[in-house]
Amino acid sequence: MTDHVIDDLQARGLIAHSTDLDALRAEIDEGPITYYVGFDPTAPSLHVGNLLQLLTARRLQLAGHRPLILVGGSTGLIGDPKEAGERVMNSKETVAEWVERIRAQVSRFVDFGGDDGATVVNNLDWTQPMSVVDFLRDIGKHFPVNRMLARDVVASRLEAGISYAEFSYVLLQSMDYLELFRRHGAVLQTGGSDQWGNLTGGVELIRRAEGAKVHALATPLITKADGTKFGKTESGTIWLDPELMSPYAFYQSWIQAEDSKVGEYLKQFTFLPVEEVDALMAEHDERPGARGAQRRLAAELTTLVHGEAETKAAELASGALFGRGELDDLPESTLAAALREAGAVEVPRGTTLVDALISSGLAESKSAARRAIGDGGAYVNNQRADDPDLELGDEHVLHGSWVVLRRGKRSVSGVQVV
Structure with missing residues (x-):
């Protein structure tokens, strides 16, 4: 059993880097601290990588500490440098709209009442009134250019080119930490390991500008078994907004978690006690085909993000x-x-079962479709179909237009009859 929040974070594999873990532990032991995590509105929704940061913030709050959730109204106008190349800058109106959408999203994951109640802040509040000269004098003077050039993402972009705007992003994020230290007494910033340069930039700025020692803590990059970044599906990013990714699709993304990674995800993305996760994984190792660990992971996360009703609907649909x-x-x-x-496509009313199986991707040819039907392996709305010339009509559609097709036990798709 881990009582200290630092021990719990370590047991869950949530600490990739820290400036001085012993010093942070000592400061936490002295009493509640104020900490912050920031999100840039570079899209209309947060995604699964952001979710890990929100849940980490929630863990610290449950331990009695006070979160500041920063939505980057100014940093979102610039964008953190990417190794792939220069970002496309969104309009101020678009960024302002996304700020409000993300503000609403983050507000669901932390509590706002009590002594450790959360506060949502926007860095546009302190950057917009600041002149360029003040920014250079008060912030820029503390950043040696040689150290900025040595940052991995900057070094990788130098040959292809990097704009001064993106090059200077670290100054903006570091200033956020300084402002939150001054305004709210923030002494810890958390973020992903890909933000480590920005996190330590803020720590160093506060040391230079205020002579104070503060902390930074980075969570690891969440990966799949092959080392690629977790959070991408065939259809794209795992978004938290149900308008961009349905609760069912969100649920399925966790159901498909690899056996070798599901235990890690359960510890990092759920609030289940570590001991319970270990017991769950012991059961899973005995019967991996039952996918009990994946189902628990999907249920916990879908309930957390979309609510219990959507989870029950997703489970029912599955x-x-x-x-x-x-x-x-x-x-x-x-x-x-x-x-x-599942890849459903539109087909005309009266389409034959053979053609529907081909259109839906469940059969690669008419002969394969007929063979599946003849072998008893084709289903229409879970009823075995034995007539290859069956035409999909009113008696087959659900909710006026949908037909569920299945080949064998595991291959499911469907069509929308129009």
């Missing part, structure tokens, strides 16, 4: 599509999202 529940019980929105996630 079972019903594979013949373990009633398709008629699914709301149209859930069924539509599930079939779109």
Whole structure:
């Protein structure tokens, strides 16, 4: 059992880098601290990588510490340098709209009441009134150019070129830490390991400008078993906004977690005690085919992000599509999202089953489709179909237009009849 929040973070594998973990532990032991984590509005929604930061902030708050959640109204106008190349700058109006959307998203993951109640801040409040001369005199003078050039992301961009705007991003984020130290007494900044240069830039700025010692803590990059970045699916990023990614698709992204990584994700993304995760993984190792760990992970995260009702709908859909529940019980929105996630396409009313199997990707040719039907491996709305010339009509559609197709036990898709 881990009682200290630092011990808990370590047990969950959530500390990749820290400036001085012993000093941070000592400061925490002296009493509640104020800390912050920031999010730039470079998209209309946060994604799964941001979720890890929000949950880390929540863990610290549950331990009695006070979070500041920064939404980067100014840093979002510039964008943190990427190794791939220069960012496309969004308009001020777009960024302002995204600030409000993200402000609403982050507000669901922390509490705002009590002595450790969270505060959402916007760095546009202190950057917008500042003149260029003041910025250079008060902030720029503390940053040696040779150290800025040595940052990995900058060094990788020098040959292809990097704008002064992106080159200077570290100054803006470091100034955020300085301002929050002065205004709110923030002594810890958390973020992803890819932000380590920016995090330590803020620590160094406060040391130079105020003569004070503060802390930075970075979580690891969340990866798949092959080392690639976790959070991307075939259809794109795992977004938190249900308008960009349906709750069903979100649920499925966790159901598909690899066996070798699911225990890690359970510790890092859920609030289940570490001991409970270890017990769950012991059961999973005995019966990996049951995917009990993945189902628990998907349920915990979908409930956290989208609520219990959406989780139950996603679980119901997962079972019903594979013949373990009633398709008629699914709301149209859930069924539509599930079939779109499975690759459903539009077909004309009266399309034959053979053509529907081909259109949906469940068969590569007419002969393969006929063979599947003849072998008893083709299903329409979970009912075995034995007529290759069957035409999809009114008696087959669910909610007026959807037909669930399945080949064998595991291959599911569907069509929308128009």
